[in-house]
Every structure is written in C-alpha cells, then in structure tokens.
Amino acid sequence: MTEFLHVLTDHWSLFGKGFGNTVKLFLIAAVGSLLLGVLLGAFRVSPIPALRWFGATYVNIVRNTPLTLVFAFLVFAVPKLDVDFEYFTAAFVALTVYTAAFICEVVRAGVNTVPPGQAEAARALGLTFAQVLTQVVLPQALRSMVPPLMSVLIAMLKNTTVAAGFSVLEAGAIPAYMAEFGEPQFYVLLWIAIGFLVLITPLVLLQRFLERKLAVAR
Amino acid sequence: MTGEALIVLENVNKWFGPLHVLQDVDLSVARGEVVVVIGPSGSGKSTLCRAINRLEPIDSGSITFDGRKLPAEGRALARLRSEVGMVFQSFNLFAHKTILQNVMLGPVKVRGEKPAAARERAMSLLERVGIASQADKFPAQLSGGQQQRVAIARALAMQPKALLFDEPTSALDPEMVGEVLDVMTSLAKDGMTMVVVTHEMGFARHAAHRVVFMADGQLVEQASPAEFFANPKSDRAKDFLSKILTH
Ligand SMILES: Nc1ncnc2c1ncn2[C@@H]1O[C@H](COP(=O)(O)OP(=O)(O)OP(=O)(O)O)[C@@H](O)[C@H]1O
Ligand SMILES: [Mg+2]
Numbered sequence: 001m002t003e004f005l006h007v008l009t010d011h012w013s014l015f016g017k018g019f020g021n022t023v024k025l026f027l028i029a030a031v032g033s034l035l036l037g038v039l040l041g042a043f044r045v046s047p048i049p050a051l052r053w054f055g056a057t058y059v060n061i062v063r064n065t066p067l068t069l070v071f072a073f074l075v076f077a078v079p080k081l082d083v084d085f086e087y088f089t090a091a092f093v094a095l096t097v098y099t100a101a102f103i104c105e106v107v108r109a110g111v112n113t114v115p116p117g118q119a120e121a122a123r124a125l126g127l128t129f130a131q132v133l134t135q136v137v138l139p140q141a142l143r144s145m146v147p148p149l150m151s152v153l154i155a156m157l158k159n160t161t162v163a164a165g166f167s168v169l170e171a172g173a174i175p176a177y178m179a180e181f182g183e184p185q186f187y188v189l190l191w192i193a194i195g196f197l198v199l200i201t202p203l204v205l206l207q208r209f210l211e212r213k214l215a216v217a218r
Numbered sequence: 219m220t221g222e223a224l225i226v227l228e229n230v231n232k233w234f235g236p237l238h239v240l241q242d243v244d245l246s247v248a249r250g251e252v253v254v255v256i257g258p259s260g261s262g263k264s265t266l267c268r269a270i271n272r273l274e275p276i277d278s279g280s281i282t283f284d285g286r287k288l289p290a291e292g293r294a295l296a297r298l299r300s301e302v303g304m305v306f307q308s309f310n311l312f313a314h315k316t317i318l319q320n321v322m323l324g325p326v327k328v329r330g331e332k333p334a335a336a337r338e339r340a341m342s343l344l345e346r347v348g349i350a351s352q353a354d355k356f357p358a359q360l361s362g363g364q365q366q367r368v369a370i371a372r373a374l375a376m377q378p379k380a381l382l383f384d385e386p387t388s389a390l391d392p393e394m395v396g397e398v399l400d401v402m403t404s405l406a407k408d409g410m411t412m413v414v415v416t417h418e419m420g421f422a423r424h425a426a427h428r429v430v431f432m433a434d435g436q437l438v439e440q441a442s443p444a445e446f447f448a449n450p451k452s453d454r455a456k457d458f459l460s461k462i463l464t465h
Binding site: 047048115118122123125126127131135139 | 369
C-alpha cells in the first residue's frame with residue numbers, strides 16, 4: 001500500500017504536469033469544439049443548400065476517420081504545407097476538428113426534437129435564421145442535448161490521451177515516463193484511472209445540474 | 219376598404235412532387251378587406267395562405283405584397299414577414315417563453331424596440347384579447363382558446379399590414395371557438411386586412427367581405443358571403459356547402 005502511495009507522492013510534479021496539460025487541452029478543445037460544432041449544426045439545418053452540404057460532408061468525413069489519423073495528419077502532414085504547429089496546438093486542433101463533428105450531430109438531433117411549428121412561428125414574425133436558432137429553437141433543444149453533449153465531452157476528455165503518441169506531455173504520457181523510473185506499471189495505470197475519474201466527476205455533476213435546471217424552466 | 223390591392227397573387231403554381239397543389243391561382247386582396255378561404259381538405263388552402271409570406275415558396279407566378287414582389291430567402295424576406303402576421307391552427311406559441319415574452323419577442327428582436335416600450339404595448343394587446351392577467355404564465359398553462367388569443371396578440375404586436383389565419387379555431391374545443399372568433403371579428407371591424415382559412419361559416423357570413431372557394435388547387439369561385447351561401451354557382455361549391463351545412 002505504501003508503495004502504491006509512493007508512486008504518486010514521489011512523482012507529484014510529473015502527475016501534476018501531465019494532468020494539468022490534460023485539463024488544459026480538454027478545456028480549450030471543449031470551447032473550440034462547442035463553437036465549431038454548433039456552427040456546423042447550424043449549417044446542417046440552414047436554408048442554404050451549400051451550407052447544408054458542407055456540414056454533412058464534414059461530419060461524414062471526420063466522424064469516419066479514426067482520431068489517431070486526424071492527429072497524425074495534423075502533426076505530420078500539415079507541417080509539410082509550411083504551417084508550423086506546436087505539438088500542443090496540433091493536439092488542440094485535432095481534438096476540436098474531431099469532436100466538433102459529434103457535437104454537430106448532437107445539435108442537429110436536438111433541433112429535430114423541437115416541433116417545426118416553433119421555427120415557423122418565429123420566421124413568420126420576421127426573425128432571421130440566426131435569431132430563429134438562438135432565440136427559439138436552440139433554447140428548447142438544449143434540454144434534450146445535454147446528456148449526449150456530456151457523453152461527447154467525456155469521450156473527448158479521454159481522447160486527449162491520444163496526444164501522448166504525438167509528444168504532448170499529458171496524462172496518457174505518464175506511463176512511458178514512469179517506466180523509465182522503474183515504477184510498477186499497474187500502480188501507475190491505477191493512479192491515472194483514478195485521475196480521470198476525478199476529472200470526469202465535475203462533468204457528471206454539471207450534467208445533473210443542467211438537466212435539473214432545464215427541466216424546471218418549464 | 220379602399221379598393222387598393224395589398225396582396226396580389228398572379229398565376230401562382232406550386233407542386234409538391236407530382237401533386238399540383240396551386241394551379242394558376244389569381245387572387246387580389248384589397249387593403250382593409252377580409253377574405254375567407256374555404257374548401258375541402260387537401261384543396262390547397264393552407265398552402266395558399268403560407269405562400270403569401272413565403273413559408274411555402276412557389277414554383278411559378280408572382281406574389282406581391284404592398285407593391286413589392288416577395289423577396290427570396292434572407293433579410294428582405296424577414297422584413298416582409300414582419301409586416302404580415304400569421305396565426306396558426308396549432309397556436310405555435312414559443313413554449314420556453316412566458317406569454318408576455320412571446321408578445322414582446324418580435325418587437326424587440328426584429329424591430330429593435332426598447333423593451334419597456336414593447337412591454338407596454340404587449341400588455342395593452344394582451345388586455346385587448348383578455349389575457350393580461352396571465353402575462354407571466356407559460357403557454358402550456360393556458361387553455362387552447364387563450365393560447366390562440368395570445369398568438370393573435372403576438373402577431374398584432376408587429377403592427378402588421380395584414381394578418382393570415384390558417385384554421386385558427388380548428389384545434390379548439392367548441393366552447394373556446396367563440397372567444398377567438400370574437401377577437402377576429404373585432405379586428406375585421408377595425409379595418410385589418412385579413413386572409414382567413416376557416417370552416418366557421420358564421421364568421422364567413424358576418425365578418426368577411428368575400429368568400430373564396432378552393433378545390434383541387436384552383437380558385438373555383440368567389441363572391442360576397444351573402445351571394446356565395448345563397449347562390450353557389452359551381453357544382454363543387456354546392457356539394458361542399460350541402461355537406462358542411464347539414465352537420
Ligand atoms: N410539405 C408537403 N409535402 C408534400 N405534400 C404536401 C405538403 N403540404 C401539403 N401537402 C399536400 O398538398 C395538398 C394541399 O395541402 P394543404 O395543406 O394546402 O390543404 P388544405 O386545403 O389546407 O387542407 P386541410 O383542410 O386538410 O388543412 C394536400 O394533398 C397535402 O397532402
Ligand atoms: Mg390546411
């Protein structure tokens with residue numbers, strides 16, 4: 001048991017740095033993918049066919065590409081185009097591009113739960129497409145969007161570990177370092193699992209809070 | 219009624235796939251005129267009504283409102299829609315907003331009015347339709363008749379040049395039909411231009427200036443209510459009237 005505890009206490013700074021980067025990567029990719037995902041979702045339900053086509057094509061391509069390939073493309077292929085990427089930036093972009101496709105689908109499914117008469121009444125009043133979405137449709141879609149949205153974000157949090165394979169020191173990279181120190185891998189993995197559990201708990205609580213709040217708002 | 223045309227449809231055609239729902243429709247509605255559209259189910263009444271504010275785009279022909287051709291999708295269309303109020307069969311009040319917020323949304327977001335001014339007008343409109351005491355409730359807490367009166371207030375809040383009604387009382391329990399028709403009748407008396415799709419023959423008789431009978435996507439005949447009900451010319455209209463008036 002003491003050995004188990006020592007694995008953590010002896011390497012406090014490594015764990016701190018690793019999980020710190022995981023949280024950082026998660027938070028900015030969450031903001032990025034929410035923004036991009038909602039925008040793509042709006043494309044998919046817009047009255048302009050070209051935008052709908054773009055949204056659908058994006059989702060079909062990105063959602064069907066393994067995340068490691070998206071990473072590899074950004075880390076190895078894009079620099080060839082003379083775009084210089086830090087590994088961390090590449091990881092952020094890869095996660096955002098990938099996760100946005102899933103958020104886009106959550107948004108579209110959410111919009112479809114709102115009766116079409118709501119958007120029609122809003123259009124008949126003279127609201128623009130953006131106003132129809134933000135004033136009438138999305139607020140009503142939100143309730144059904146919260147659970148799948150949280151699932152996507154939790155999956156994204158765990159997907160940050162893919163960045164370890166591309167030289168980003170985040171939680172997923174800790175085992176490799178610890179192996180060099182000769183620490184027992186089982187304990188290391190256990191601590192990392194516990195770390196993710198701790199990180200995911202606030203997301204679960206947030207989901208519960210939002211569900212309750214949106215349920216009360218009629 | 220001044221006789222000056224506010225809504226003009228010329229040679230309007232609309233298909234849903236192979237179905238020709240509007241066939242060479244010509245219709246002109248004067249400022250201040252109340253036109254009731256009747257006809258059997260599936261004859262294209264809703265489509266006609268919805269074409270006027272382009273909720274349903276047409277395939278050929280032209281529609282002008284207040285001298286301007288209906289614009290294609292975009293800001294200009296949104297502006298035009300803000301001048302044409304619409305009342306739906308299923309009310310379509312915004313479920314996440316209170317009654318007052320429902321009535322204020324258009325003036326504030328579309329017209330950019332100050333919330334205080336919009337609120338004041340909204341309250342006086344709610345007063346007019348008899349719902350002022352329910353202003354802070356949500357739509358689901360109101361009866362159908364009350365919801366439909368709010369929907370009329372919401373449309374009026376935009377100070378529209380015309381109002382379109384698509385079977386505004388068809389989803390209501392019988393005892394609530396009267397309260398909605400009363401509001402509509404008073405609007406008609408005040409000189410509002412109205413296109414009303416309805417099966418309420420009493421309203422057609424008393425409030426309409428003209429009855430338009432539709433069947434199979436065509437305007438079969440039109441006449442003053444007195445003339446139409448006493449003396450329908452087409453067989454389709456005679457048949458239709460005999461069916462609805464015997465019940
Ligand atoms: N979005 C649509 N797609 C395909 N067909 C449609 C659509 N909307 C209406 N139709 C068809 O077009 C025809 C005319 O419909 P419309 O709703 O205008 O009739 P209506 O006269 O209003 O009938 P009702 O009295 O039942 O409301 C009907 O046959 C209907 O099934
Ligand atoms: Mg209809």
